[in-house]
Amino acid sequence: MRPRNFLVAFVLGIAIAAGIWVSVSLRGPAARPNAATILPAPIELPQFSLLDQHGQSIGKEVFAGEWDLVFFGFTNCPDICPLTLQLLSQVKVRLAEAKHEPLPRIVFVSVDPQRDTPAAIDSYISFFGKDHLGITGELDELRKLTSALGIFFEKNDGDDYVVDHSVVVLVIDPQSRMSALFGAPHRIDDLVHDLPLIMARE
Amino acid sequence: MMRLLVALVVAGLTFGCAEESGPPLVAGNVSVVQPLPGTTTSAAYLELANHSRNTIDITKVTSPEFAAVEMHETFIDDDIARMRPLEKLSIAPATTAVFERGGKHLMLLRPYGTADYVTLQFYAGDLMLLSVRARFESAAD
Numbered sequence: 001m002r003p004r005n006f007l008v009a010f011v012l013g014i015a016i017a018a019g020i021w022v023s024v025s026l027r028g029p030a031a032r033p034n035a036a037t038i039l040p041a042p043i044e045l046p047q048f049s050l051l052d053q054h055g056q057s058i059g060k061e062v063f064a065g066e067w068d069l070v071f072f073g074f075t076n077c078p079d080i081c082p083l084t085l086q087l088l089s090q091v092k093v094r095l096a097e098a099k100h101e102p103l104p105r106i107v108f109v110s111v112d113p114q115r116d117t118p119a120a121i122d123s124y125i126s127f128f129g130k131d132h133l134g135i136t137g138e139l140d141e142l143r144k145l146t147s148a149l150g151i152f153f154e155k156n157d158g159d160d161y162v163v164d165h166s167v168v169v170l171v172i173d174p175q176s177r178m179s180a181l182f183g184a185p186h187r188i189d190d191l192v193h194d195l196p197l198i199m200a201r202e
Numbered sequence: 203m204m205r206l207l208v209a210l211v212v213a214g215l216t217f218g219c220a221e222e223s224g225p226p227l228v229a230g231n232v233s234v235v236q237p238l239p240g241t242t243t244s245a246a247y248l249e250l251a252n253h254s255r256n257t258i259d260i261t262k263v264t265s266p267e268f269a270a271v272e273m274h275e276t277f278i279d280d281d282i283a284r285m286r287p288l289e290k291l292s293i294a295p296a297t298t299a300v301f302e303r304g305g306k307h308l309m310l311l312r313p314y315g316t317a318d319y320v321t322l323q324f325y326a327g328d329l330m331l332l333s334v335r336a337r338f339e340s341a342a343d
């Protein structure tokens with residue numbers, strides 16, 4: 001190669017490398033979630049037949065067309081459940097203040113269908129805000145949903161029993177698929193940061 | 203020599219049994235949550251400071267406003283919450299037991315009616331050591 005051609009090739013190479021570097025630098029590092037586990041392949045919800053807080057029969061279609069934050073618990077839980085529902089409500093308020101659209105719906109699924117009637121769920125879930133969805137129903141149907149999503153629950157003994165249960169918050173996409181989840185402990189800032197990233201992947 | 207020994211034992215007993223001035227058990231940061239609509243349970247959180255020179259064992263908590271009060275502790279392991287009753291809470295001398303959200307808490311069961319205030323009574327055996335009166339807070343607070 002003649003010296004002049006070598007010089008042209010060298011300058012061209014430097015220019016291309018600089019261009020790539022500037023392009024990558026301007027784009028910045030890829031946004032990563034702080035706390036969420038994003039599933040590489042979303043999990044399709046199974047068919048089920050449960051009741052909403054108004055006593056209406058619902059299936060997996062109730063999740064279609066919405067982004068949902070789903071938490072499993074029981075209304076007589078004095079500690080973790082109200083704490084988590086309060087936190088999710090605050091997350092929704094923060095996202096609204098940030099003018100994020102669409103806003104996720106908050107869904108509470110009872111793992112204590114023996115005591116949690118639709119009316120009890122209605123009173124309970126309404127306390128945490130409007131437009132929330134409460135779900136209860138037959139134990140067998142509930143297990144169809146929890147088994148498919150890896151949710152654990154187990155009733156303890158006694159009259160004033162408590163229920164051991166998973167405390168993850170599931171993110172269900174508008175195609176009725178679990179696309180991400182948040183493990184405990186839940187932090188408002190993490191959810192506010194991560195949810196737009198999860199929803200942008202659709 | 204014997205007199206000196208007796209005097210030392212008496213002095214030791216007197217010193218060891220002496221309490222600081224003031225009550226041995228003191229409550230602080232009391233927060234009692236109003237039962238949520240549609241539910242018959244609630245939770246109370248607080249700190250219990252042992253100002254005595256002896257370990258205090260809380261074995262029972264009662265409330266005139268609730269049918270039952272249980273000491274509970276929430277454990278979260280592998281993303282599963284398990285709540286277990288505490289039969290006894292031992293508070294060592296000069297230490298503070300903390301009842302907090304997501305940890306130890308008092309579970310208040312079956313309120314007798316609606317009230318603005320709640321009274322919590324802490325027992326060691328049959329001896330009531332402390333009575334605390336607090337205003338209900340909304341769970342939204």
